[in-house]
Amino acid sequence: MVGELYIVATPIGNMGDMAPRAVDVLHTVDLVAAEDTRRSSRLFRHFGIKTPMVSYHDHSDNKQINTIVDMLLRGNxxxxxxxxxxxxxxxxGYRLVKIVRDKGLKVVPIPGSCALIAAISVSGLPSDRFIFEGFPPAKSSARxxxxxxxxxxxxxxxxYEAPHRILETLTDMVNVFGGARQVVIARELTKTYETFLSGSLMKVLVQVEEDKNQQKGEIVVVLEGVRPSEKDPDxxxxxxxxxxxLDEVSLKQAALLAAKITGYQKNELYALALSLKQ
Structure with a gap:
């Protein structure tokens, strides 16, 4: 018999969001690998969980990973x-999950809270298709x-964005995406000071600039994508x-110049140019 690795979602703020199944799993497993054992101790105290904990993060050395894998192989x-x-x-978690799966061991998801899903669900922006880009780079040039x-x-x-960088990030967004692009800032989701700011990037930038409270806590930025051109590029x-x-310049340059000439979106023209080259 071998053990199972459970990937357990925990609340992002409100303890009432903890799934009963997640509580059961944390009570019954042999070990909990936590990003920060000190922070997770509050969760354990709240639900009366006594299971031993060890620290695990993606910078953990192979010894820690091997210890967890060995436990699973022994049936824990x-x-x-x-x-x-x-x-x-x-x-x-990525490194650990990959190694466990490569060993042919079972990985079981225990779903629950996720800040990005919570944010887009209330944003009012299109949610049928979206991409998650994580934290933008810390340096402005890379961002x-x-x-x-x-x-x-x-x-x-x-x-996602850190509170001490939110002003710089919004400023860079205005410069790259334009001040009219619609955005929703979800701050401190499910917590006491949960707030949402919505409107154009420029409007939200001004609000965050004027209200220091909006520069605190954990932040999710949900940004409108480019609105599809009403023109048919085909x-x-x-x-x-x-x-x-295409007879004179590269495919990328052709799409860029054609966008300026015709008013179509560059990525639409790039796809069309690609088909013409084939």
């Missing part, structure tokens, strides 16, 4: 938790480059322009 079950929310969503790489993304964009005119440009 282990639960992985992060400080809050679902493990592996911008939280530790701007990151934003530029998704500037023409049609899907709703979701980011037209004779777009094809004609692209055909001329």
């Amino acid at each position: 079950s282990v639960a992985l938790i992060s400080d809050a929310g679902t493990p592996l969503i911008s939280d530790p 701007v480059a990151k934003f530029e790489s998704v500037a023409e993304e049609f899907r709703t964009l979701i980011f 037209t004779a005119e777009a094809r004609r322009v692209l055909a001329i440009l």
